[in-house]
Amino acid sequence: MDLNLLHVFLVLLEEHSATKAADRLGVTQAAVSAALTLGEFLARDHILISCEGLTGVIDDILAEQGLQRRIGSATSHYAALPFLLRGSEAIATLPAHAARALAQASSLDTCHCPLALPEFGVDLSWRFDALRDPAFMLFRDLVVDQATTFFHASSQ
Structure with a gap:
């Protein structure tokens, strides 16, 4: 076990914020964020975001490795995460664009x-x-056209 990572993790737990932990440790927020190891990831309670049930993609990937995470709670809405995560040490795993948007709108770190x-x-x-x-069909077609244009443009 890397004791430097353990120290980073303990400060992160105490501060409840990667930014505050980075300030306290005298390193960048990116360095603190990169310190999250698989063991630390598994040691935390998780908030599952799913409309389909009690497991998700993360659980499937972990199961392939013979591992399992602890689901502390679940929601079907990203917008609920700031309220569920505030004051806890739980983790929610979500797409980067959604995580950045939630972090900008709240005191959460990524x-x-x-x-x-x-x-x-x-x-x-x-x-x-x-x-x-x-x-509705017209609206649906407009959304599909715009999404297709957006994703096609962002992949170039």
């Missing part, structure tokens, strides 16, 4: 996940009876 994660998909879903509504 760090990189110590797991190799696959690209995530973007899905659009609706109730079956909405297919009979021409206004």
Whole structure:
């Protein structure tokens, strides 16, 4: 075990903020964030973000390695995370763009996940009876067109 990482982790636990821990340790916030090891990741309670049940992609990746995380609570909404994470030492794993947006709108900090994660998909879903509504179908087509344009432009 790297005792320097243990010290970083203990300061991070005490400060509840990677930015404050970095200030206290005299290093960058990125250095503190990079210190999150797999063992430390697994030692924390996790908040699962899922509409589908009690496991997610992270759990599947961990299971392939014979590992498991502790789910302390679950939500189907990213917007609930600041309220669920505030004052706790829990971790929520979410796409980088969503993590950055939540961090900017709250006092939360971000760090990189110590797991190799696959690209995530973007899905659009609706109730079956909405297919009979021409206004909804027009709106859906506009959203699909804009998303296609956005993702195509960002991949170049």
